[in-house]
Amino acid sequence: MLSANELQRIITEARTFLEGRLRETLEGNREFWADLADKPLHEFIDAHLVPDHDLLNVAREEILSRLLVSIQNRQSSSNVIGGSIDGGWSTLAEWLEGFRPEAILARWPEPDDLLTFFREQSAAKRIRGKFRTETQKSLWPQFARSVLSAAKFMARYPTAQAFRDWLDSFIHSDDTIAALPLILSQEVFGLGLPLAADFLKELGCHQFPKPDTHIWRLATALGISDAETDYRLMLDIMKAARSIDMTPYEFDKILWLIGSRDNSSSRYAG
Numbered sequence: 001m002l003s004a005n006e007l008q009r010i011i012t013e014a015r016t017f018l019e020g021r022l023r024e025t026l027e028g029n030r031e032f033w034a035d036l037a038d039k040p041l042h043e044f045i046d047a048h049l050v051p052d053h054d055l056l057n058v059a060r061e062e063i064l065s066r067l068l069v070s071i072q073n074r075q076s077s078s079n080v081i082g083g084s085i086d087g088g089w090s091t092l093a094e095w096l097e098g099f100r101p102e103a104i105l106a107r108w109p110e111p112d113d114l115l116t117f118f119r120e121q122s123a124a125k126r127i128r129g130k131f132r133t134e135t136q137k138s139l140w141p142q143f144a145r146s147v148l149s150a151a152k153f154m155a156r157y158p159t160a161q162a163f164r165d166w167l168d169s170f171i172h173s174d175d176t177i178a179a180l181p182l183i184l185s186q187e188v189f190g191l192g193l194p195l196a197a198d199f200l201k202e203l204g205c206h207q208f209p210k211p212d213t214h215i216w217r218l219a220t221a222l223g224i225s226d227a228e229t230d231y232r233l234m235l236d237i238m239k240a241a242r243s244i245d246m247t248p249y250e251f252d253k254i255l256w257l258i259g260s261r262d263n264s265s266s267r268y269a270g
Contacts, residue, residue, distance in 0.1 A: 001239070001240070002223055002240070004243040007240055007243060011244065011246070011254055014254050014255075015042065019041040019042060022041055022044055022045070023041060048253055048257070049250040051201070051205070051206050056164060056204040057160075058160065060157065060160040061099040061100055063163060063203070064099045064101060064150060064154045065089070065093065067153075067154070067188065067191075067199055068146070070195045070198055071146045071190045071195065073198075077139050080139045081139065081140070084127050085121075085127055085128075086126050095121070096147065101152070101154040101155040102155055105148065105152065108147075111141070112144075114144040114148060115133065115141055118131070118140055118144060119131060119133065119140075142190055146189050149188050149189035150191075153184075153187050167180065167200075171207060174235055174238050177207050177238070178231060178235050180200065180208075181196035181199075181200055181208065182196070184196035193231060193234075194211050197209065197210045197234060201249055201252065205249075206247040206248065206249035206250070207248055208248055209234055209248040209251060209252035209255075211230040211231075211233040211234050211237070214255070214256050215233070215252060215256060216233060217259060218259035219233060219255065224236060224237070224240050225237065225240075237255075
């Protein structure tokens with residue numbers, strides 16, 4: 001584990017690097033840059049590091065919607081699922097009873113029932129592209145199963161506040177906080193720990209990083225973590241962030257910004 005001074009140096013250099021890349025991008029659009037030239041670049045970076053806490057106050061239906069967004073973000077699912085529906089996510093909301101858990105479960109008791117509905121929409125050309133259902137590993141059968149799994153999970157909580165109270169019951173220590181996405185990944189089919197952490201992070205929970213491939217690569221290259229599992233990596237990021245008075249959300253965003261850019265990892269590994 002790096003010292004707090006070493007971690008702070010990495011973050012300082014990363015911010016300098018990001019501001020430089022941002023300046024290059026803005027200067028490439030002179031008309032846009034003219035309107036922003038007097039604004040300090042660090043303010044753009046700072047704004048990106050603040051979660052939208054208002055999301056924690058959304059309705060239960062919006063929470064379920066965001067849960068399903070996270071599920072379909074894995075691999076190519078976002079293109080095959082949301083990206084192939086005429087009208088996109090708003091159409092899916094209409095199909096899935098406004099994302100009301102009890103209404104979904106009443107209309108489609110089993111995944112095959114929902115899959116049949118999706119197949120009918122495909123036949124009616126409301127879903128573009130090939131509608132593959134050859135195996136249970138095909139994306140549409142998996143998504144149908146995920147929808148009902150997520151609906152059953154959210155149906156446990158009669159109100160959004162009840163769900164938020166459940167979240168709050170874990171916010172005590174790194175171990176209990178890290179257990180939350182682990183539990184979600186087991187309760188909701190197709191979510192997985194990285195996407196569960198991302199769901200919570202984007203919902204406004206600043207206690208969570210997302211242990212995705214960018215974070216893995218950069219955290220390993222920089223010596224921040226030598227973890228071999230998503231769970232341990234998440235704990236290492238949480239500990240590193242706390243040691244320099246950053247939230248895991250902020251630390252995650254900085255690493256993601258530099259790790260998702262071409263050659264950024266090799267730039268910082270040196």
